[in-house]
Amino acid sequence: MIIRNFLIAWKLSLKGDKKFYAWLTFLVILMAIGANAYISQMNRGLIVTAMRDQVSWGFYISNFTFLVGVAAAAVLLVVPAYLYDFKPIKEIVLFGELLAITAITMCIMFIMADMGQPWRVWHLMPFIGTMNFPASLLAWDVLVLNGYLAINTAIAFYVLYRLSIGKEYRMSVIGPLIILSIPWAISIHTVTAFLYNGLSARPFWNASILAPRFLASAFCSGPALMIIVFQLIRKLSEVEIEDRALFKIAELIAYAMGINLFLLGAEIFKEFYSGSIHSAPIQYLYFGLHGHAKLVPWIWTATLLNLTAFFIFLFPKLRENFTILNIACFFMIIGIYIEKGMGLVIPGFIPDTLGEIYEYSPSSTEVLVTVGIWATGALIYTMLLKFSLPIYTGKLRFQKYKES
Amino acid sequence: MSNSCRRKGINRRAFLQGAAAGLAGMTLPLDNAHASFWDAFLQKHFREMNDTEIKKVISRLEKECEEKYKKVVSIGTEKPLPGVQFGYGLDLSRCIGCRRCVYACVEENNQSLDPQIHWISVLRFKKGDKWVDLENSEKYYNPEKVPQKEYFYMPVQCQQCENPPCVRACPTQATWKEPDGIVVIDYNWCIGCRYCMAACPYGARRFNWASPNRPAEKLNPKTHYLGNRPRYKGVVEKCTFCIQRTRNGRYPACVEICPVGARKFGNLLDPNSEIRYAIEHKRVFRLKEDLNTYPKFYYFFAYGR
């Protein structure tokens, strides 16, 4: 019965207006371009990227890192609503969870795209393969990310199922999952930070401040993305999302960005004041090193965007004006995408462990595959929303199955 | 729906189901060519295979090599010798930066020529400035003659650490430390995530960004499963102290080719070995000792100039 209802809801989600089909077509075209680029990568190997031995991780892992933050924040910000009963946010928890599901799926896609032998992924699995747990932080990451995906899928679909038969969710079912999901959300991003942090070979990453910075920046970019997405949902459907909810999120972003900037300041002080040879990567990032300065304009742009966004979010008068709020959100998303993406991964490899500088910037194949994966994510989120909204708004209801 | 429509529907459905089943059936390994694909895909981790399974894998791999290179290739599985911990010594007062070790290694270990892979990197440092100043080192020096008076040279390769960060990092245990100290990789298990490359403090690991290219006439047919056998696209590789040689008692290729005798190799547990002599009589140091990786690669200056 559940399966039949699911299929009915699924079929319903495929129906939409012209704008919907145009959007889907646009996404599918981007996905096709990405898939084509990925096929060339499968054929020739990762040599079609700009990654080389000296900089062995690049654009794919940058995107992965950014999206883990989005996934963590999507839940962290809203799931407490289940517990604290702040009604304006309580209504939008589901959309945050769906965003988390999408973000994790995109993370998994980026990892698969980055692997040299992706069909061997079963080697990673516990029991079937030989997962190096607990020594390898990557093994931890596989476990926590997939666990997070499972938890969020369970919560979201349970809530939807209950709604679809006209009932409220049962706290006894969802409570434990929510209690679990809050520390789990923190842990996915902490584990991701630790996998960089634990490498003594890379002094740029081997800093205790990395995990707190990850969480602080996640709390900025994730909610900023959500503010924009929720306004779109509000516009394109009948869902009512109170301004109060969005402004509350904006307020939390202000605090998070303050912390993020403070931590950045702490790192800048330590690196530039003590000035050991280990400061070479941050020197490269902000000022260039031995004539190599490709990332310098990017990081300064990101810093400027983050600072501007911070000041906008700081003042209620500014953040409660939707035009300014949206601009600030875009600034924040782009600023953190740069800072936590390329601005984190690449300086870890420059200079490399033997002092060599290889300046990496993504090849066209990498960019196309990335665009394809983002389009896939957009498609997944669109379909998740399209699937959930009729149930959420009450337009789609099923009779509870009665035993004959 | 009218009766006729419903019948058409059923027929169409049946046809589609049948076609799908037929296509799926075609992908099943019903012939030998496909059988080897599944054998390769489902191959177990080297350390989890018993001797019979290993024999089967070896014969399959040897056959694949023979088909590809039209040459008989032997893939050995020599086990570590008991009572042996390999150690390597490098006399920095003698290295002249000629790179003959780099190319001897390439020939012995079947490294890809295009894209080029070198397991050994020789770094050039300026005398008198900092000590081992990696940031100002030069790997791409190409003067008429070496050594040049103002510089000294230091080759770097896998240090076969006693406490290897790469082994800790690998999510699938595709790389591990053998009892004789060599850190090895099972090329059929590596998923190519390159976390080990991020973890290695010595830049010792290389990735096959494309399919490795080595012409058959340059293939060294005497190989080891964990060492110099032909590798694949998308896996990591590195120096293995010439495991195919050293487990049979021979010196690594780089030791034998060095024209100035800067390279020393032996059993750290043998008090009469050259490497023990070096450690006991010279002021040895290891690279990045502050990271507590405990490399087996000891650098020293036997003779100053």
Added chain:
Amino acid sequence: MLLAAVILPAELAGAEEHTPPAKKFLVPPPPFSPGIFPCSQCHQGMPANRTPRKLEMMHQDITLKHMPGGWCFDCHNPDNRDKLKLSNGKMVPFDESYNLCGQCHGTILREWKAGLHGKRTGMWNGEKQYLLCVHCHWPHEPAFKPLTPMPPPVRPVDIK
């Protein structure tokens, strides 16, 4: 494989004190210029002119850039050109010339015997082949000549 095993205990020409037999070192034959050895094929019967001078008739291509102030008979044996002469008068064959070099370069000889100096090939846990000093250091001009380096690695930007 290309090494002829020339193992000879240090022979002492003439009467001498009893010295323990020297350790056997497996070395390839000395790198003589073709036809130059045995020296006695020319020097048999030739009187030895012990005046230090620049040679003009034969071996004029050899300029000694080693041991400033020294000359041929500091190492070569005027009475028997097929052997080398130690400073205490004892003679050593050419395939044990390391004993001659070791008189001044004692620390290097010690390290060469321990295997730390110079190139060795063979088995790390078995038989090893040494090289004579002269295989790398031409005794008349021992400074090691610079070599042409092999090509540098391809830069990562050039790997396509």
